[in-house]
Amino acid sequence: MTRAGLSSVARVLAGLSLAALVGGTAAGPAPFDAVHWRQVFARPDHTPNPPDNPATPEKVALGAKLFEDKRLSGTGDVSCASCHQAELSFSDGVPTHMGLDGLPLDRRTPPLWNMAWGLSWFWDGRAPSIEAQAGGPIENAREMAGNLDRAVSTLAADPQMARAFAKAFPDNPMVTRANLTKAIAAFERTLVSPETRFDRWVTGDDKALEPDEFAGLKLFVGKGACVSCHQGWRFTDEAFHDIGLPGDDLGRGKVLGVRAADHAFKTPSLRERVWTAPYMHNGSLATFEDVVNHYADGVVSRPTLSADLPRNFTLTATERAQLVAFLNTLSSEDPPRATSLPARxxxxxxxxxxxxxxxxxxxxxxxxxxxxxxxxxxxxxxxxxxxxxxxxxxxxxxxxxxxxxxxxxxxxxxxxxxxxxxxxxxxxxxxxxxxxxxxxxx
Ligand code: HEC
Ligand code: HEC
Incomplete structure (x- = not known):
């Protein structure tokens, strides 16, 4: 083969690897396949519940009460809802909440939508189930400084609570640690984010998205490669990635004791995020514009950067605005309420x-x-x-x-x-x- 032949092969190969990244071919980006993406982003038709903690209206109602019960905290004045505020999409609107010691917590309060579909909980995935997660903040000295056993005896002494536990757990009608965390988890599984304009597009309404928003969707699944990590109807692959945010928090790496996972955090869902600024595990980015600018030109170079993070791509000002316009369509137009109504x-x-x-x-x-x-x-x-x-x-x-x-x-x-x-x-x-x-x- 001639030198010229070799270099054209190299050009084609380089073209191919770039094309693989944007989901196209050497001849250019693949045409947008609406049928495919509508399948990928389709909402599920029911909420999964684990067989060892099936949801009943009584259990969910008890969990909703416990979520707001300040008696779970050591100080008697903090409940789950102090940080996970329903009117703020179960987040709190600040970069990091103030801990009980008067210093800001290390990480931002995540919104609690669609927890039922999770695979691990917390930004670093250290809790293996929602049930296991629920005990965490109660006993965390800086969050609620409570003691589960003491909370259990306080609640057991309240006849109304004891009755509510008996109704929620007819097979084991006791106020116990296990029943308490099960009830809270059953309530959390009912927090399903409502359908938005994007879901109307998914179910076949081509007019549901404005031209700019549709262009943003194409960038999201194309050149921006956002969909490599923000997958499926919840827009998360449930995996841990280092996306190059500055900071010392080692995230998943610390949990695993694996250096390659340093700075990696769980991909957050993108549902209802209009209502949950600021963004990222440390609340360091204030707006969607800041987030898109980060991916386009703010990534800190580190050996641990995720292989799924697109490199060497540029986004024009118009393209950035289109991505932001698309992100907005994943949120309700008014502050959302969980789709599940209080059970009767x-x-x-x-x-x-x-x-x-x-x-x-x-x-x-x-x-x-x-x-x-x-x-x-x-x-x-x-x-x-x-x-x-x-x-x-x-x-x-x-x-x-x-x-x-x-x-x-x-x-x-x-x-x-x-x-x-x-x-x-x-x-x-x-x-x-x-x-x-x-x-x-x-
Ligand atoms: C002082 C504020 C505060 C209180 C009170 C609080 N949380 Fe949280 N919550 C947080 C923060 C901050 C995180 C993220 C911590 C981390 O990832 O390391 C979190 C994480 C979570 C998560 C994981 C979400 C995910 O996407 O992985 C769940 C679920 C949760 N909290 C539920 C609760 C429940 C239930 C209670 C009450 C028993 C509660 N929280 C009390 C601040 C709070
Ligand atoms: C390599 C995987 C990956 C890719 C590619 C990716 N993200 Fe992310 N995204 C993440 C992770 C992980 C976080 C959380 C990082 C953290 O807090 O440290 C995140 C956070 C976000 C957030 C903040 C959500 C919140 O509630 O804090 C938004 C918005 C977002 N990404 C949008 C995008 C867009 C738009 C693109 C494409 C330009 C994109 N992402 C590409 C993995 C990815």
């Missing part, structure tokens, strides 16, 4: 001396199980564990009941005072049928 219980015919309760779920537009056998005096509890609103109607001897709208998390309880065959349907999804046979009590 609707009842008919339930008497105080009910002898037993059987529970039926409604996930994926199906009653589960689809047939149930009860005895007179027993209570049927139908829990909406679906993402859809349902409506329970039940007909049978001496009973004709219509529940009204039953939101996700809402429960319908029905008492049976006579034997017979009953049919329950959902008025909104009539293909959902539950057959109930009530046997006489011997």
């Amino acid at each position: 219980t609707m009842s008919v015919g339930v008497s105080a001396e009910a002898v037993a309760t059987s529970t039926v779920g409604q996930k994926d537009r199906k009653f589960s199980p689809r047939a149930i056998l009860l005895k007179v005096g027993e209570v049927l509890r139908i829990v909406n564990d679906d993402t859809r609103v349902h409506n329970v109607r039940i007909e049978g001897p001496g009973l004709s009941y219509n529940s009204d709208g039953q939101n996700p998390g809402d429960t319908v309880t029905i008492g049976f005072d006579r034997p017979g065959h009953f049919e329950a349907i959902c008025g909104i999804h009539p293909e959902m049928r539950l057959s109930v046979d009530v046997a006489p009590r011997k």
